[in-house]
Amino acid sequence: MSDPHPARPLRSGERPAPPAAERRTLFRKLVEFVSPGPDSRDELISTLADAEHRELIAPESRLMLEGVLRMADLTAGDVMVAAPRMDLLDIDAAYDDLLHAVIGTGHSRFPVYEGARENVIGILMAKDLLKLQRSPDLNLRTLLRPAVFVPESKGLNDLLRDFRSNRNHLAIVIDEFGSTAGLITIEDVLEEIVGEIEDEFDDKDGESGVYTLADGSQRVAGDAAIEAVNDVFGVQLPVGDFDTIGGLVAHELGHVPRRGEATQVGPLMFSVMLTRGGAVRWFKVTRAPEEALGSDGA
The missing domain is CATH 3.10.580.10 (CBS-domain)
Structure with missing residues (x-):
């Protein structure tokens, strides 16, 4: 029996339609998204990753879509x-x-x-x-x-x-x-x-949270590990009850540091460059003058 709907010839530059099996797979995924099962969100995230791999969506779009999905589980x-x-x-x-x-x-x-x-x-x-x-x-x-x-x-x-x-x-x-x-x-x-809304102090490429500035001082993230600062400066700031440099400086001051505030911790001077949400985002860190070290008995 002849096909009642014969395929028309492809025009110049036109791609053939996807196989029926692929169309059914896409339809099934769509149905599962509309009527989600227990694993539908993970499967949808996997589908988004596959769409990015096939260059159907940009990486930034995938990240935002995943953020929307995960945000549904978050509270204030x-x-x-x-x-x-x-x-x-x-x-x-x-x-x-x-x-x-x-x-x-x-x-x-x-x-x-x-x-x-x-x-x-x-x-x-x-x-x-x-x-x-x-x-x-x-x-x-x-x-x-x-x-x-x-x-x-x-x-x-x-x-x-x-x-x-x-x-x-x-x-x-x-x-x-x-x-x-x-x-x-x-x-x-x-x-x-x-994702993080970047400001003029943010750096996307760094991982340690410690960066060298033009004047030779260091820009240190408030959530940088104390060990990272010790390694860069060759010092031994105490690593005890605090994991981050922001926590250590706040403890030494007795309060959350404010923008423009400066204090000495061991042989280093910490000046607050930027705060956000009540926490320090960036410190400017230099070595304390020799006079200050002598007065502290270091």
Whole structure:
């Protein structure tokens, strides 16, 4: 019997249709994605990797799609900045102190507390401090915007939807007892999809977190291992309760280092270059002057 639908000749440059078996395989994968089984997400991620290998999608697209899939399992508590690392402003602080804190940290939004750090009463936009400078008699409370509170268990998908619909960029995360657990920003959520949002201090190629600057000093990541710094400088900074150089410096200072702050740890001087989310991203590290070493008894 002749074929009722004979294949038409291929036009110039036209590729033949994929075999029926391949079309069925693609259809089956699509059905499994729409009606996922217990292993559908892993299989979909594998399919995305195969699509990248066949150059159907770019590597950056695959990474973002995988980020979207994995974000479905994450909550606000998984990616928040923990409460001890939050940069907050005291409602009763003097204007100069507020300005110093804003400039020192470089954030655009700050939770404001009254009395205890747990008592967050609103959010201050850094740019609104200009209004206080123009009108010193203006009450700071009138500049505060309502604080948004979310539970630790809130899914990132839902949180991103809320951020977009309510035009908020920051939320205070509370635990099951109603206490402040941390804060989360829209940037924290987006980074789960697109990866680390690079800034002028970020370096994609390095792995140790220690880089040489033009003046011969070193740029050291806050999460760099203490052993890496010891190897580069040939020193013996203590490796005990802390794994990272940021943790060691914070312990020596007695508080989370602020941008522009400098301190000596052993034979090295650490100057904070950049902070983000209440943690130090980069230190500038030099050897301490001989006079300082002598005064420390080193």
